[in-house]
Amino acid sequence: MKTYNAPEIEEKWQKLWEEQDSYRSKADSSKTKYYVLEMFPYPSGKLHMGHMRVYSIGDVLARYLRMRDYNVIHPMGWDAFGLPAENAAIENNVNPAEWTARNIDHMKKQQIRLGVSYDWHREINTSSPDYYRWSQWLFILMYKRGLAYKKKSDVNWCETCATVLANEQVEKGLCWRCSSGVETRELEQWFLRITNYAERLLNDLEQLTGWPERVKLMQKNWIGRSEGSEITFQVKDFPREEIRTFTTRPDTLFGVTYMVLAPEHPLVRPLVTDTDREEEVLDFVARTRRESEIDRTSEEAPKIGHFTGRYAVNPVNGEEVPILVGNYVLMAYGTGAVMGVPAHDHRDFEFAKKYDLPIRVVIQPEDQEELTGETMQEAWVDEGYMVNSGSFNGTNSREGIKKVTQYLEEQGLGQFRVTYRIRDWLISRQRYWGTPIPIINCDKCGPLPVPESDLPVKLPLEVELSGNRVPSLSHYPDFVQTKCPQCGGDAARETDTMDTFICSSWYFLRFTSPNCDYAPFDPDDAGYWMPVDQYIGGIEHAVLHLLYARFFTKVLYDTGMIKANEPFNRLLAQGMVYKDGAKMSKSKGNVVTPDEIVERFGADTGRLFILFASPPEKDLDWSDQGVEGCHRFLRRVWRLVADYVEEIDAGAVTPAEGDHEAELQRSLHAAIKKVSVDIEERFNFNTAISAIMELVNAIYAYRQAVKTENYNHGILREVLEKTVILLAPFAPHLAEEGWELLGGEGSVHRQCWPTYDPKMLEVDQVEVVIQINGKVRGRITVPTDCPEDQLIEAARSGDRIGELLEDKEIVKVITVPNKLVNIVAR
């Protein structure tokens, strides 16, 4: 008998799939489409286990759904722009484009070696001019719609990466990519107005019923919607100035005892100019601005404030309260000015205690001792009734929020307002290896978009590799110097490139028509294939890529170019791959690579283990012994098929047709049912695989129970064929080979997914558990669907049960048909 030779089999079928173009997808309106997509990788050099996991998950679905006769699109491409290419370029003295191309070449081979069923005709590379041309086109589209703008502001700067970062890309004050500290710099940069879409990005989360709750929650928190009032305070001695402040607690307005401005607030300087406070305040402002965001906003950071010497006027009671400048007030949130209500806000309370500012209680808790500013130990932030609040006294604070806002609106002193935490998306990057921003700066005409016909603005490919980093585009005069598209005079190109998250914000659309040369994508193709039905990737993109892609989709929806309002119908956030309780890393020496697994056991074994070890959304603990177990299982399947093929020649003398055969068929149909449900409805590939294992065990049991000469070859053949089909999404090569050995026609992956016959699952007799007071005390075998009275009768007549029930009074009997009888006795 031929032994299971994974490398040989896998190579054979991979070659055939390629030759026969097996996984090519075409739009076909007569068929139901299904778009399976795994987050495309950054071509860092080699695949790791995380990649292998995400591709294995996607491929099971793609292969399964094809067999269910869906028109499946399953594409793959490369998120090819990005910093590591530049760093590698300097290190290895190789052009970033070349380094990237080399990596793609290698990683693609690895993917093919895993047997993933991609349609390679749709392969895209975001660093190719054919692709970034359309990234530029989309930028201009945004520009024309007023969604792209240039602004001078304080931005996050990562010194190590030598570029700015978007807010989403700063994690706990550190750069998301290199984990070094992020500082603040004032620069003129390009932004996308994602805040215009904040409300829709938030509300439409509700539609995303196929997304994990935690991802939606993270987006919700990130968007950070809060309702409140914007209230205007006049400034004493400055009749033309006013301070607008945002609060979620307008009901506490009568408790304001001071006002704090952010150091960056434009009013700070005019307020102190030519006063004895000028030096002190401006000094403090300068110091604070030098601090990094993390130092300034961490919870441990002390709250520091300086009095400006000026007073603001409370619009509801005319009180004059001191205006301070404070480090804890952020210019970027709300209006950059905070009304201080120490009695009812934790931060204000702490601040007031430190600087000895008055604390005035305006909300009294119900059913509690009355609070006084002098004695309270902490702020009262909960509900209560209003006091010291003029005509509002006695009002419940929740009511008060509405009533005060209404009053302010009537008086023209303020209004209802919604504020978001999310900021506009900073997309400029001061780096070479990215999509050039298609803008021309003309001294006369200002910044202008590059005319569509001049796209793409090509990235120069000859770069200097002599320094310690690849120089930015400003370094190349040939690139920079150009003519103004409006006046024809000398002008300079924008030299920043775009954040790579732009590239990945629309790639799923490009896959629907990767060669389209008149638009980023063909509207008909996108109309057919979009949205992505199942998206699979890491949770780390919860508020990065997944938010940006939703934003782009909504903008394109608004233009009418696509019909989908959301890009990803269902999302699966796959867990991480660990080994020995830690993330795989070189420093810990616990790395297992896909290459070595494929080499030792074959891709089928690796895939099977990854899918079997844990449900996809949970973290997975790598186990070498577990891999061996999966390999053993595949060999077991192999032997079944190979043995059968040999035995069939011998032929059965008298094929049996009895209980063993019925049991075998029952096992088959039970497995079909479980595997189908587990793949399609529950995404529990681990239990789907265990169901196939049980089926294989049942086949072995059959072979054990029946003599070789009595094998029922007809039934055995059917069971084996279907076993191989069930295994096809998980171990695609072995399934092909097994199918061929069994004499199947065509590819196993073109077979119809088997259906189960509920009749085959029916049994004449079932075992029913008998409980007394909820404890299992016996079992009886009764006919299926035995009527309740007979069931109870049978239960009570059992030897032991009768004994146990002696001198007991039966209070109640509960039955669950075909499952159990519970006798409640005293």
Place this chain on the structure above:
RNA sequence: GCGGGCGUGGCGGAACUGGCAGACGCGCUGGACUUAGGAUCCAGUGGGAGCAUUCCCUUGGAGGUUCAAAUCCUCUCGCCCGCACCA
């Protein structure tokens, strides 16, 4: 601090709407076949008591609801993740 998730054998993990806890795999034990096996096949395997038919205990812990709880409720402990002066 706020928000979310998770605690089940020696290990990875099953258990659908409350209904036999521990499927499947790993590991371990015994047996068969073998010159040999780290190949393969068969059997056993949560803990404890007992010769035994059997009994008791067991899903992080403590209560509760229920005929019946891993599953529902309350409290509590531990771990993980996200946000974190957001006014």
